[in-house]
Amino acid sequence: MTEGSEGGTGRHVVAGLAKIGMALRSRAWREGERLGLTPTQAQALGLVRARAPRPVRLSQVADDLQVTQATASDAVSALVRKGLLSKDRAPDDARAVALRLTAAGEAAADGIAEWPDFLLRSVDALDECEQAAFLRGLVKMIRDLQVRGDIPVARMCVTCRFFRPHVHDDPRAPHHCGFVDAPLGDRDLRIDCPEQEQASPGQQEAAWDRFVRNGAA
Ligand code: SF4
Known part of the structure; x- marks a missing residue:
């Protein structure tokens, strides 16, 4: 802690x-x-x-x-x-x-x-940067809870085999989704994506390391 x-x-x-x-x-x-x-x-x-x-x-x-x-x-x-x-x-x-x-x-x-x-309306009160930072923080928390077995496995980008973090120069959309073959920003990260397919443990580890290391906001 x-x-x-x-x-x-x-x-x-x-x-x-x-x-x-x-x-x-x-x-x-x-x-x-x-x-x-x-x-x-x-x-x-x-x-x-x-x-x-x-x-x-x-x-x-x-x-x-x-x-x-x-x-x-x-x-x-x-x-x-x-x-x-x-x-x-x-x-x-x-x-x-x-x-x-x-x-x-x-x-x-x-x-x-x-x-x-009713929550969505409150989230709309946040500006774009705040929403992106909030979502990124939630993704980190949910992954941590998942790794510790405290919540079920979520269908998140960060554990998806199609997710390529920080492969683009555009700071607004630095990640890539191989499923739709399009760039993703932190604001687009999914927590319950129907197309998600779990990556292998090794791929998840490598993607997470790259996601966290390059994304200090
Ligand atoms: S398929 Fe869904 S979960 Fe996987 S990277 Fe694309 S948007 Fe994220």
């Missing part, structure tokens, strides 16, 4: 994140009640929506929401009963369950996707 994080600044950042977390939870409760969903059901629905059109497995719901298999199964069963999710056998594994949104589930999930919009 650095001196700053032991002292004031680190603790203030954690207090600020906790406040934002509380705001998100309270919003999720209120909106979930409106739709007749528990927060876990709402999160499961949002997760299936984020992965569409690919089907989602029950084990993925448990992993991503960091709940037990039994809790995930209860939430999914309730969503199936409400007609918001369909449950079939996974095409590539007859023992696994593939979850998809029904038409009603899509409409409900669209409502859920709008919940964080």
Whole structure:
């Protein structure tokens, strides 16, 4: 832990994140009640929506929401009963369950996707540089939590096999995405990209080293 994080600044950042977390939870409760969903059901629905059109497995719901298999199964069963999710056998594994949104589930999930919009308005209060620095800081924190096993693996640029950090001279877009074959700036870094494919551990390590070493803002 650095001196700053032991002292004031680190603790203030954690207090600020906790406040934002509380705001998100309270919003999720209120909106979930409106739709007749528990927060876990709402999160499961949002997760299936984020992965569409690919089907989602029950084990993925448990992993991503960091709940037990039994809790995930209860939430999914309730969503199936409400007609918001369909449950079939996974095409590539007859023992696994593939979850998809029904038409009603899509409409409900669209409502859920709008919940964080109240935060988006606050993020818009930051200027471009502040947004880029904030996103870069979040990426570093999420990767650290991921490495320590405190959160599930996220579909981030910095662990993607298509990510090439600091390969362009343009300081506004120094990185490159090999998937779309286009430059990326710090403001464009993705935390949940549907096209993400995990890089090998060696490639991740090398990319992270280059990303951090060249990006002292
Ligand atoms: S495919 Fe997605 S996660 Fe990977 S580098 Fe491109 S934008 Fe980032």
